[in-house]
Amino acid sequence: xxxxxxxxxVVALIYLFxxxxxxxxxxxxxxxxxxxxxxxxxxxxxxxxxCVGILGTVLVQSSSxxxxxxVGLVASGALGVEQAVPMVMGANIGTTVTNxxxxxxxxxxxxxxxxxxxxxxxxxxxxxxxxxILLPIELIFKxxxxxxxxxxxxxxGSGGTEWKSPVKKWVKEPVxxxxxxxxxxxxxxxxxxxxxxxxxxxxVLVALALVTRNMKALVAARIERSLNAxxxxxxxxxxxxxxxxxxxxxxxxxxxxSILIPLSAAGVxxxxxxxxxxxxxxxGTTITALLAALAASSPDSLTVALAHTTFNIIGILSLYALxxxxxxxxxxxxxxxxxxxxxxVLAVCYVVGLxxxxxxxxxxxxx
Amino acid sequence: MVLxxxxxxxxxxxxxxxxxxxxxxxxRHSFDLACTALLSGAQPKSIADDVRETDLRINANEQQLxxxxxxxxxxxxxxxxxxxxxxxLLLKKIERVGDHAKNILDLAESGVSFTNEPDIDxxxxxRRTVSxxxxxxxxxxxxxxxxxxxxxxxxxxxxxxxxxxxxxxMTSDEPGHQVVPRAVYHRYLKRIVANLxxxxxxxxxxxxxxxxxx
Numbered sequence: 001x002x003x004x005x006x007x008x009x010v011v012a013l014i015y016l017f018x019x020x021x022x023x024x025x026x027x028x029x030x031x032x033x034x035x036x037x038x039x040x041x042x043x044x045x046x047x048x049x050x051c052v053g054i055l056g057t058v059l060v061q062s063s064s065x066x067x068x069x070x071v072g073l074v075a076s077g078a079l080g081v082e083q084a085v086p087m088v089m090g091a092n093i094g095t096t097v098t099n100x101x102x103x104x105x106x107x108x109x110x111x112x113x114x115x116x117x118x119x120x121x122x123x124x125x126x127x128x129x130x131x132x133i134l135l136p137i138e139l140i141f142k143x144x145x146x147x148x149x150x151x152x153x154x155x156x157g158s159g160g161t162e163w164k165s166p167v168k169k170w171v172k173e174p175v176x177x178x179x180x181x182x183x184x185x186x187x188x189x190x191x192x193x194x195x196x197x198x199x200x201x202x203x204v205l206v207a208l209a210l211v212t213r214n215m216k217a218l219v220a221a222r223i224e225r226s227l228n229a230x231x232x233x234x235x236x237x238x239x240x241x242x243x244x245x246x247x248x249x250x251x252x253x254x255x256x257x258s259i260l261i262p263l264s265a266a267g268v269x270x271x272x273x274x275x276x277x278x279x280x281x282x283x284g285t286t287i288t289a290l291l292a293a294l295a296a297s298s299p300d301s302l303t304v305a306l307a308h309t310t311f312n313i314i315g316i317l318s319l320y321a322l323x324x325x326x327x328x329x330x331x332x333x334x335x336x337x338x339x340x341x342x343x344x345v346l347a348v349c350y351v352v353g354l355x356x357x358x359x360x361x362x363x364x365x366x367x
Numbered sequence: 368m369v370l371x372x373x374x375x376x377x378x379x380x381x382x383x384x385x386x387x388x389x390x391x392x393x394x395r396h397s398f399d400l401a402c403t404a405l406l407s408g409a410q411p412k413s414i415a416d417d418v419r420e421t422d423l424r425i426n427a428n429e430q431q432l433x434x435x436x437x438x439x440x441x442x443x444x445x446x447x448x449x450x451x452x453x454x455x456l457l458l459k460k461i462e463r464v465g466d467h468a469k470n471i472l473d474l475a476e477s478g479v480s481f482t483n484e485p486d487i488d489x490x491x492x493x494r495r496t497v498s499x500x501x502x503x504x505x506x507x508x509x510x511x512x513x514x515x516x517x518x519x520x521x522x523x524x525x526x527x528x529x530x531x532x533x534x535x536x537m538t539s540d541e542p543g544h545q546v547v548p549r550a551v552y553h554r555y556l557k558r559i560v561a562n563l564x565x566x567x568x569x570x571x572x573x574x575x576x577x578x579x580x581x
Binding site: 221223224225227228231259260262266268 | 379431434435437438439440441442443
């Protein structure tokens, strides 16, 4: 496909994505206060919210998609900022499942597997460590949501529960068509709301997947040049910025971090060079939720999207900028890779345990 | 470095080809220099640093470009796998040519010189022909138009000619100190020509074409 046509397609898909987020919001609103109350109480415990964030992201294999859905839920009033912040933190952990799964593809070659698994789990360990430290601090002092709320008010003002997003106007019409479509099928009340939510979810997931695929095709040569630039030569800061830029371009941290795995497995990229790129990917991926917040009508949705960005930036400033903490994920990932290469079944247990069993148990006990 | 994302430029494989052409030029430079010590009376000491630095540069480029090819596959997937395999092989062959140029220097450093030999004109002509092959190989790599007709035949003829000389030295009645250095030199020369032959083949036909009708 010619570059111009592909770029136009990406713009159209982003528009479709925004329609999906708006449809999600509209659907929840149609379902009424009862449904919103039930959703609200299901994640009232922050640890349960964190676990839902992990599970939801593992399910769709994209934190961009899951945080966009969270933004849509906040916009509809089904979730508050307090409930949503642990969920976006969970999305950060959940998104690392993709590159960990990619690393399992190298399981037959011990040396390759060791390097690949370490490069994948360094991202897991950083995100788990960041959540372990920052979630309790957030629950007590609320610095992340506080900063996000302050920035949000700077951007859209503090004028109550609604803000007039210009993007909202552009997507109003197609959302109206969706409502009319379900009306024509005779849907009403909760059924119509559920159908709007389902339609919105499908549109968000499909549009985002297509945006990612087409953006990757558009900027592949640029990604290649950037990665070549950091091979062995660049410092952590450059690698971090490359991670941010590449992830913003492809709208997916999983793409960025998964590209690193074969390079690490082959020994082209060292663990310490790959590590800051994954942190940059954490920040870069938050752009999608910010985009989604543009289609939402509540300032809270923007606050949650900004909280995701703030959490990742504070995580880097507190855990990567400080030399003591910086090495903890590297040491943990190296040790985990040593264990995994000796007992490969433990690598599978680790993936299933961290990304499925632990969050499921968390939700079951704490909801 | 981050700005490299926003700048336009060669795509990965084009960049590798451009750099590999420069590596062939470096290898030719090393070969020509090393031969001046062996055939034209240049002092090995005066050129040793240049030849060794050039060889190190060729080796470093090979390592770096192999890394870049791994990045290319990671980003683009297996679509260009044939070309990538060819380029990996090409880089290895050029690196070996550089190694053999250094071997010729080592021979000169150990005291071997053919400057005053009766067949020096023949040896110089042979060197000129081989040096010319470097230039032709560079052109073939840069132009992507396939191998010109007759080029590989000329390389094969040169390999046969050099092998004929080696066979002659192996069965010669001349004293060892006369024929052994010649046999060693010609062995290096043969490997250089054979590697150049393989390099252009790797770049133009990276994997053997399997035709079921064959």
